[in-house]
Amino acid sequence: MDSTSRLSRRHLLKWTGAAGTLAVAGAMLPNFGISAALAAELGDGDIGVLNYAYALEQLEAAFYTTVLQNPFGEMQVNDQRILTQIRDHEIAHRDFLKGALGRRAIPALEVDFSAVDFGSRRSVLGTAEVFENLGVAAYNGAGQLISNPDYLVAAGSIVSIEARHAAAITDLLRPFSAEAAGRGVVDRKGLDKALLPSQVLPAAAPFITTPVTAATLP
Amino acid sequence: MTMKSILSTVDPEITERLVANRREFFRSSALKLGAMASAPLVLAMASQQAFGQELPQEIVDVLTFALTLEHIEDAFYRSGLEADGLIPDEYVGIFNQIGKHEAAHVAFLSTALGSAAIDRPALDLTAGGKYADALENFDTYLTLSQTFEDLGVAAYKGQAGNLISNDDILQAALQIHSVEARHAAIVRKIGGKKSWDGAFDEPMTKEEVLAAATPFLA
Numbered sequence: 001m002d003s004t005s006r007l008s009r010r011h012l013l014k015w016t017g018a019a020g021t022l023a024v025a026g027a028m029l030p031n032f033g034i035s036a037a038l039a040a041e042l043g044d045g046d047i048g049v050l051n052y053a054y055a056l057e058q059l060e061a062a063f064y065t066t067v068l069q070n071p072f073g074e075m076q077v078n079d080q081r082i083l084t085q086i087r088d089h090e091i092a093h094r095d096f097l098k099g100a101l102g103r104r105a106i107p108a109l110e111v112d113f114s115a116v117d118f119g120s121r122r123s124v125l126g127t128a129e130v131f132e133n134l135g136v137a138a139y140n141g142a143g144q145l146i147s148n149p150d151y152l153v154a155a156g157s158i159v160s161i162e163a164r165h166a167a168a169i170t171d172l173l174r175p176f177s178a179e180a181a182g183r184g185v186v187d188r189k190g191l192d193k194a195l196l197p198s199q200v201l202p203a204a205a206p207f208i209t210t211p212v213t214a215a216t217l218p
Numbered sequence: 219m220t221m222k223s224i225l226s227t228v229d230p231e232i233t234e235r236l237v238a239n240r241r242e243f244f245r246s247s248a249l250k251l252g253a254m255a256s257a258p259l260v261l262a263m264a265s266q267q268a269f270g271q272e273l274p275q276e277i278v279d280v281l282t283f284a285l286t287l288e289h290i291e292d293a294f295y296r297s298g299l300e301a302d303g304l305i306p307d308e309y310v311g312i313f314n315q316i317g318k319h320e321a322a323h324v325a326f327l328s329t330a331l332g333s334a335a336i337d338r339p340a341l342d343l344t345a346g347g348k349y350a351d352a353l354e355n356f357d358t359y360l361t362l363s364q365t366f367e368d369l370g371v372a373a374y375k376g377q378a379g380n381l382i383s384n385d386d387i388l389q390a391a392l393q394i395h396s397v398e399a400r401h402a403a404i405v406r407k408i409g410g411k412k413s414w415d416g417a418f419d420e421p422m423t424k425e426e427v428l429a430a431a432t433p434f435l436a
Contacts (some may be wrong), residue, residue, distance in 0.1 A: 026403035030273035058415040085412070140392045153421055159392070160399035160419040167403035170411045176308055176408070178315035182400040190322030191393035192400075 022200050025161065040106040042197075049145050052197050054097040055212055056138055059204060060131050061090040062111045067128075070118040075203045079121070079172060086165050087127075093158050100154070110209035132166035133185055133193070135159070140194035145217065146166045163192070170204055244287075277384055278334055283424055284391070285327040287373055289319045290337040290434055291320040291366050295328060301353040309408055316363075316401045323394055330387065345433035360409045367402035369430055371395060372422035 025133075042051040064087030071080065098105050117123035139159035146152045173181040186192055197217040205212070245266075273281075295317030298304055298358040305313050328335040343352045343362070351358050374395035403413035 023265035039339040082413075086396070087415040089414070136396050138391065140396060143378065143392045144385035144389050147257045147382075148383055152382060153375065153377050156378050156392070156395065157418040157420065158373045159396055160375065161414055161417060163399035164403035164414045166402045167257075167400040168407065169402060173405055176312060176404075179405075180400075180404045181315040182319065182397055183315050186319060186397050186400070188322065189326055190319040190397060191326070191390060194389050194393055218242075 012134075021056060039211045039213065040109060042106060042212065042217060043104065044216045046146055046148050046151050047101065047104050048143050048150065048214060048217050049155075050097055050101050051104070052142060052214065052217065053158070054094065054101060054105060055109060055208070056135055056204065057094040057097055057158075058109050059111060059207055060135065061094045063088065063113060063116075063127070063207075064090055064107075066113055067118065067124050070189065072119050072121045072124055074121055076078055079125075082168055082172065083128075086168070089161055089165070093161075096154075096158075100151075103172075107213065111207055112209045113207060115206060116181070122173075125169055128169045129166065129173065132169055133161055134195075134200060135162040136166055137193035137195040138197070138200040141196050141200070142191055145197075147153075219231055228398050236388060248325040252254040273331075273334075273387075274383065276380055277387060280333065281327055281331050282334070282336060282386070283375065283377065283427075284394070285324065285331065285336060286435075287366075287370055287427070288323040288327060288341065288429060289336075290321055290341060290431060291370065292317070292324045294343055294362065294366060297318055297353055303361060304353060304356060306356060312363045312404055312408070313363075316405075319397055319401070323430075325398075326390065328395075330390070340436035341434055343434060348433065357409075360405065364402060364409060364411075365430070367398055367405055369422070369427055370398035371402055371419055373400065373424075375419065376421035376423055376427065378421075395434050 006102065039052075042055065065085060067083055068080070068087055075083075078141045094199050113127075136159060139155055139162065143152060143155060146155060166185075167180050167182070170177070174180065177183075182192070197214045200213060201214060273364070295313060299310070299317055315401060324338075344350050345352075349358050353359065354364055374391055378391060378395075379389065381391055385390060406413045
């Protein structure tokens with residue numbers, strides 16, 4: 001992805017948001033082919049939780065897509081293979097949730113990875129590790145907010161893949177270390193982290209330009 | 219380490235949280251069903267060890283099932299770490315970490331079940347001789363480790379819907395579930411395999427899990 005055009009589009013959206021009319025945005029941005037998301041409210045109940053997951057999967061899918069479009073200098077075959085598989089998983093998660101939500105899905109979110117140095121293996125994998133661990137904690141904390149058992153199993157089918165990603169990324173950074181088995185994240189009771197949307201969204205916010213609100217989620 | 223010494227390492231905060239939750243359950247049950255506060259129940263509540271029988275039977279069944287699997291894993295890693303020369307030096311740190319987590323899971327679930335907690339069942343890690351060199355051949359050991367970890371992930375996932383009535387226990391189960399997934403990922407990596415089988419991890423029913431686990435019960 002060309003970061004210049006991405007940044008300028010972001011600023012344009014901010015500017016048009018300040019100008020305050022969707023009509024202006026529509027008139028000025030005829031060629032982007034997406035519904036320009038000026039804000040996204042996740043919604044209530046199970047829909048809110050699924051949109052929350054959809055927002056996080058959008059972030060992850062966009063991140064790995066950018067990583068593979070701008071491979072860091074010392075990207076090994078093994079790095080590329082694992083990052084490609086993870087990207088494909090995140091895209092599958094994103095599309096699965098979008099499909100499940102149908103017309104109640106939030107729009108495509110604008111992302112901002114300007115804090116990431118895509119030329120640096122350490123920066124990229126460090127960011128990936130943060131995103132994966134954040135995703136695990138987010139799903140773990142959101143489980144109790146889900147009412148429909150089918151959605152709970154679906155979320156479960158995703159979260160353990162995120163946990164596998166976290167271990168694989170940590171293993172790329174620190175091969176065959178105890179951290180790859182969870183040390184440093186898992187507590188002494190043997191429990192992984194669990195965070196509420198109100199804790200996760202501020203952590204994700206620096207990477208998401210579109211304001212994401214969760215008026216009724218804890 | 220004996221069961222008693224494991225239990226003594228459990229953070230009292232967990233017990234408090236579970237007790238508080240049990241009280242809430244008890245209150246709501248009493249409201250629905252009329253006065254239930256018989257003297258024996260009140261006495262049992264005063265004992266921090268003995269509240270398992272006050273959880274709904276469905277939840278006791280799930281936790282007992284989970285505890286059975288954790289006992290198998292705990293014994294498997296203890297035995298492996300004790301077997302001279304089985305685990306190559308470069309992987310000892312990982313298996314030590316995994317073993318600590320499994321011991322913590324046994325302790326956590328035992329505390330949650332209180333007096334209803336089962337002791338470690340008699341085990342046969344060779345599954346009737348099928349894996350006769352389980353504690354002598356690292357390849358066999360690794361195969362079994364992956365089997366137990368992937369089985370644990372599928373088992374917790376399959377039971378999540380049965381815990382939906384109890385937020386605290388559901389969340390704790392999810393927090394264990396993702397730890398098992400981290401383990402599975404790194405153990406697979408050690409074996410030169412992919413850390414996942416695709417973008418979604420499938421659940422297994424209790425019957426499917428027991429069919430796989432029963433050969434390891436003596």
